[in-house]
Structure formats: structure tokens, C-alpha cells
Amino acid sequence: MRATKQPSYPSCEHFGDQLRGSMFGHKMTRELYAYPNRKPKARPKRELLGEDLWNDSSWSYRDEGHTQHSDAYLLVQRDAALVNFDLSMRYFASLDADEFEAALGHVLTKGRTFKPVQSLADWDGVAGAYVMVFDEYKQFYIGQSTDIRKRVKQHWASRKPFDRVIYPDRYETVFPVDELRDLDTTRIFAARSTNPYAVEERAEKAADQRFCLNRMPGGLASPVTLMLSSIDPRRRSNGVAGVPLSWDDYDRAWDGVADVIARERSSDGLGLVAELAGMDMTVHSVTRKDGSLFMWSRRDAIAGATARGELGVTEFAAFLEAMGETVIWPED
Known part of the structure; x- marks a missing residue:
């Protein structure tokens, strides 16, 4: 199959940082949402899956080693992602702006030390928690990092792995924060802390899930927590x-x-x-x-x-x- 040529967008400045241009632009669009990628997030291991599961998933790959996704998988996965995109957009539009602002305010008070970020340069190398706000969609995302500036810019530069955009299915998937682009982030709040996980956990527990894009609970995740979240991920009805x-x-x-x-x-x-x-x-x-x-x-x-x-x-x-x-x- 031939690749689809996409335009390149110029660089821009946001929160005091110069951002490089990208073929995906600086604002999320449906046309470039869930852009297909043949590389799995993690290469499946045959010995762990067993022969039945390995064979059942073979349609998803175009090689015996399951290292590249097939054409069929690219079409089916993106179709599911676009259905979820449309449901999510309708859901976001149905939310009340005043309720969103109140929910955000409640999260910020739980952080106690959250401050508005004017320039990301002020948070270079700073450990703590952060809240990214997407006012157009009435959503926010809570995270933590040992370098807040670096982590926020990673969100802007990265894309959700193609085979993880839908999690668990097209109807109940929480919208992936890393599919939003840099200019979709309208406000940022951050809090310095020597224990970023604790601040993140406290803020995330206070979040009204109608307005929160976190797919798993905040705080330091144990192996058991990670396993449980993969088996039973956080779900959202998306108003369906x-x-x-x-x-x-x-x-x-x-x-x-x-x-x-x-x-x-x-x-x-x-x-x-x-x-x-x-x-x-x-x-x-x-x-x-x-x-x-x-x-x-x-x-x-x-x-x-x-x-x-x-x-x-x-x-x-x-x-x-x-x-x-x-x-x-x-x-x-």
C-alpha cells in the first residue's frame, strides 16, 4: 500500500518554548488522528501467549514474528479509533463549562501548591506534578515528573502508540491525551515536590472523571496495579x-x-x-x-x-x- 503524503506545519512558540513543526500540526484534527503505524508498542512473546492466542492474533501482523502490523489491522484499528473520536467529541461538547471549571478548581486545591505556568523554562529540571488543561474539550490531565518542562513537551511531541489508542474498545475508551497537540493545551498548572507521585495521586483522586483524561489512577504504580489496569482499564461511557x-x-x-x-x-x-x-x-x-x-x-x-x-x-x-x-x- 502506498503511504499517504501529509503536509508539514511550521514551528511555533507556546508557553515560552519554541516548538518544532510537525506533519501532525499544532492542533488535533480528525484527519490525522490515530495515524497508522505498523510497529507494535511491545513485541508479543509467543512463549507467553501460547499457540492458540498467538495464532488468533496472527491476522494483526504481516510477518511470522509478529513485528509489523498488517494492512487489515491498520484499517480495523483506525476505524475503531475514529468511531471513538466521534463519540468523544460529542461527549466533550455535552459537558458543562462551569462544572468543568469547578472540577478543575477542586483538583488544584488538592494539590495545594499548584501554580499557573507562564513559561515552561521556569520548570526546567523541576520535579513535581502538573495539570494540563484542554479548555476546548473541557478536559484535563494530571501527571508527575522529575522534569516538568521535559515531560510536558514529551506529551506534545509524542503520539499514542497506534495499538494503544483504543483501550479497551471503541465505545468505552478514555480519549488518549497524547493524541492532543501542543496548541490544544490552553493552561498548565504545576507544583514543586520532592514526592511527585504523592501530589499526583492526591490530585487525581480528587478528579471528577467526566473531565479527566487519566487512563489509570495516579501515584506510584506497583506491578500489581499495572497488571490490574491492563486487565480492567478505566472506562468512560462517552455518553453512548x-x-x-x-x-x-x-x-x-x-x-x-x-x-x-x-x-x-x-x-x-x-x-x-x-x-x-x-x-x-x-x-x-x-x-x-x-x-x-x-x-x-x-x-x-x-x-x-x-x-x-x-x-x-x-x-x-x-x-x-x-x-x-x-x-x-x-x-x-
Whole structure:
């Protein structure tokens, strides 16, 4: 697949620091959100996963060693990320600005020594905790570092690893702070401390989770805490209220997608993309047989068919374009 050429943006100054230009710009955009990357955050170990899990995840990679993500994975993962992006933007827009300001104020009082940052140079090499504020989205993020200036600039320069943008799924993922760009940060507060973890933990515990982008609790994380957060990450409803769907109706809806793919496979297949794109993509709240709920739409089923190899990469890319998406390919 050919890489998609992107423009380069000029450098700019923010909080007293000169920031280099980037192909991703200085403000987050949907077009460049969750930019695909073939490199996994951590290379999976076959001996730890076991043969069944290793084989089940093979569709995600284009090599036997699982060192590079496949074309199918790039499409499916970014599709999920963009669904979450749209849900998150609607959720942010629904939040009350006065409530956000009150929640931020409550966090800052828990820090006791948080001060507005005018120039990051004043915090060069300073240990402590910080709060990055994104007023446009009515969100904030709480962190800690032995060098506050360096850490804030790392947020601005980095991107969330592509295979960690969605965590745990497209409907309940807390928006990734590192996908926001430098000029999205409108205010910064910081507090000096010889024990940054304690300040971060106190502030994060005081945070109203409606307005907080932290995906895991603050403070010094133990190995057990890290393990538990990976198994059961912090979730956010993102304001999704799915149309109720029974388990039997869910089964029938799944079968309906599979039937369309199978029927077109037995014919010339020319109408497959159009028929899939024309299906009802309503988000449903599905009731499992044990009474628990999960969110689902036929778009999930179509992505699942791609993961299983029932729908080709070219077909799924065409489906996404028919749904109004722009397919982006990274440089290899």
C-alpha cells in the first residue's frame, strides 16, 4: 500500500518554548488522528501467549514474528479509533463549562501548591506534578515528573502508540491525551515536590472523571496495579446510549452481515461494498444471556469479518471510503 503524503506545519512558540513543526500540526484534527503505524508498542512473546492466542492474533501482523502490523489491522484499528473520536467529541461538547471549571478548581486545591505556568523554562529540571488543561474539550490531565518542562513537551511531541489508542474498545475508551497537540493545551498548572507521585495521586483522586483524561489512577504504580489496569482499564461511557437489542436479535443481525458477504461471494461481488455501507449502523446496547450489557453495531461486525479474512483489505478500505472515511497508509 502506498503511504499517504501529509503536509508539514511550521514551528511555533507556546508557553515560552519554541516548538518544532510537525506533519501532525499544532492542533488535533480528525484527519490525522490515530495515524497508522505498523510497529507494535511491545513485541508479543509467543512463549507467553501460547499457540492458540498467538495464532488468533496472527491476522494483526504481516510477518511470522509478529513485528509489523498488517494492512487489515491498520484499517480495523483506525476505524475503531475514529468511531471513538466521534463519540468523544460529542461527549466533550455535552459537558458543562462551569462544572468543568469547578472540577478543575477542586483538583488544584488538592494539590495545594499548584501554580499557573507562564513559561515552561521556569520548570526546567523541576520535579513535581502538573495539570494540563484542554479548555476546548473541557478536559484535563494530571501527571508527575522529575522534569516538568521535559515531560510536558514529551506529551506534545509524542503520539499514542497506534495499538494503544483504543483501550479497551471503541465505545468505552478514555480519549488518549497524547493524541492532543501542543496548541490544544490552553493552561498548565504545576507544583514543586520532592514526592511527585504523592501530589499526583492526591490530585487525581480528587478528579471528577467526566473531565479527566487519566487512563489509570495516579501515584506510584506497583506491578500489581499495572497488571490490574491492563486487565480492567478505566472506562468512560462517552455518553453512548445504545438502542436496546436482545441476544437473539443480535445473533440475527450478525448473521445478516455474514449473509450479505456470503451472497455476494457467490455472485460477482460488485455490489458488496455498497450493500454493506447501506446497512443500518445504529449503535445497540446488547443484553448477554447472563444479563450484562455491551455496545455493538453492524460496523463492528464488518470490521470483524475483515479480521477473520472473510472480507478483503481492498473491500474493507472501499467500505470505509463509502462511509465517508479517508484511508491513510503509513510509510513502511
